[in-house]
Amino acid sequence: GENVEQHPSTLSVQEGDSAVIKCTYSDSASNYFPWYKQELGKGPQLIIDIRSNVGEKKDQRIAVTLNKTAKHFSLHITETQPEDSAVYFCAALYTGTASKLTFGTGTRLQVTL
């Protein structure tokens, strides 16, 4: 089955700096890669996703890049703000036969003033 590894497990940045979180996946058939933000006591909130036919996607301060050859994808947050502090999860899915998301272990991002 699919295995997703995520790094780093914790990340501390100063407000205004950029943050990068990286994930690798094992199943070359995976073709959909969402990123979720989870605040304490809440469910995961979808923040951005990318499909395998696209190399990069951007939404305001958030961008995701995908390297299918290397089987890794990354989340980039620019101009970080204190409200970006949360746990971020990457996930992978093969849309052909499976509907289950396989998640990474999460990155706790802390944005300090």
Added chain:
Amino acid sequence: DTGVSQDPRHKITKRGQNVTFRCDPISEHNRLYWYRQTLGQGPEFLTYFQNEAQLEKSRLLSDRFSAERPKGSFSTLEIQRTEQGDSAMYLCASSPKRGQATDTQYFGPGTRLTVL
């Protein structure tokens, strides 16, 4: 669109008791998923429904667990004879039925289960 809702938000029970959780998906989403999340980990897939049909179950879903979606709308997850190892956040997600959007899963707030 009110989002995925789950009830209860918190449940404390004694070992050996049965518990049932409810999930109401986003209106007109025909796919519904259950995940379990333990502290410090990402969500792990439990089971998935398309309309009322349960199409996939994880090995994590032991015979003490049962899920239903009788009319293709809300779903229930029941755990019988709870064990301390069942303590976790139980998350429900739903996805739309058309095109590429069927891959996009929207999560509810979760039910936190504590087994004493």
